[in-house]
Amino acid sequence: MAGVITIGAAETKMFNHAIKAISAMQQAYPNVTFTVISGSTTDLLDRLNQGELDFLFALDFTQKASYDYLDFPDEDVRGVFINKQHPLANKSAITADQLKEYPLAISRQSSFNDSLVEELGLNASDLNIRLKYNLIGNAGMYPMIDNQIMLVGIEGVINIPELRFKPFSPKNVSVGSMIWNHTPFLSPLHEEFIRFLEDELTNTPRDMS
Numbered sequence: 364m365a366g367v368i369t370i371g372a373a374e375t376k377m378f379n380h381a382i383k384a385i386s387a388m389q390q391a392y393p394n395v396t397f398t399v400i401s402g403s404t405t406d407l408l409d410r411l412n413q414g415e416l417d418f419l420f421a422l423d424f425t426q427k428a429s430y431d432y433l434d435f436p437d438e439d440v441r442g443v444f445i446n447k448q449h450p451l452a453n454k455s456a457i458t459a460d461q462l463k464e465y466p467l468a469i470s471r472q473s474s475f476n477d478s479l480v481e482e483l484g485l486n487a488s489d490l491n492i493r494l495k496y497n498l499i500g501n502a503g504m505y506p507m508i509d510n511q512i513m514l515v516g517i518e519g520v521i522n523i524p525e526l527r528f529k530p531f532s533p534k535n536v537s538v539g540s541m542i543w544n545h546t547p548f549l550s551p552l553h554e555e556f557i558r559f560l561e562d563e564l565t566n567t568p569r570d571m572s
Contacts (some may be wrong), residue, residue: 369418376419404419418542421541437568441537443516447527449513
């Protein structure tokens with residue numbers, strides 16, 4: 364078996380399940396290669412629909428009825444990255460009221476922001492959004508420069524010594540799914556990747572924290 368599989372992926376530590384499946388498949392089939400394209404679900408979904416991607420790893424995906432998919436067993440904790448000099452740097456968690464008090468950098472992905480606002484009991488007009496990002500890596504520089512900025516994101520996606528991650532209170536999480544276009548004629552290559560991914564997810568204990 365040989366070929367190239369292209370996967371679009373949100374930035375999250377949950378993607379390690381896909382990496383483990385990729386590694387296992389390549390040990391069995393050394394002539395299979397992968398291309399991983401990072402981005403938000405908003406940006407990558409059209410590429411999946413147009414056939415430019417074979418699979419898409421998406422966070423908080425709400426249109427699963429239109430696709431085939433595998434849900435991942437764990438969750439990502441949402442919160443903010445703040446400068447260690449931020450006034451709230453010593454807090455164990457950040458509340459909705461505290462989120463309203465400071466300027467924000469936040470994902471441009473509407474599903475992420477809509478669910479965040481709803482679950483924290485906020486109105487979008489309550490938030491002082493200074494920057495919207497596609498990928499969080501470059502946005503991570505903002506709270507390093509401005510110690511008032513709260514960078515809204517997911518625990519573990521950036522590791523910058525000058526920043527501290529603070530989860531939201533009450534706890535707020537994202538869930539992940541690998542999705543692909545519904546078709547009765549998947550190629551053997553794609554079917555085999557799904558099998559390896561199913562094996563990885565089946566052998567992963569569900570995170571109940």
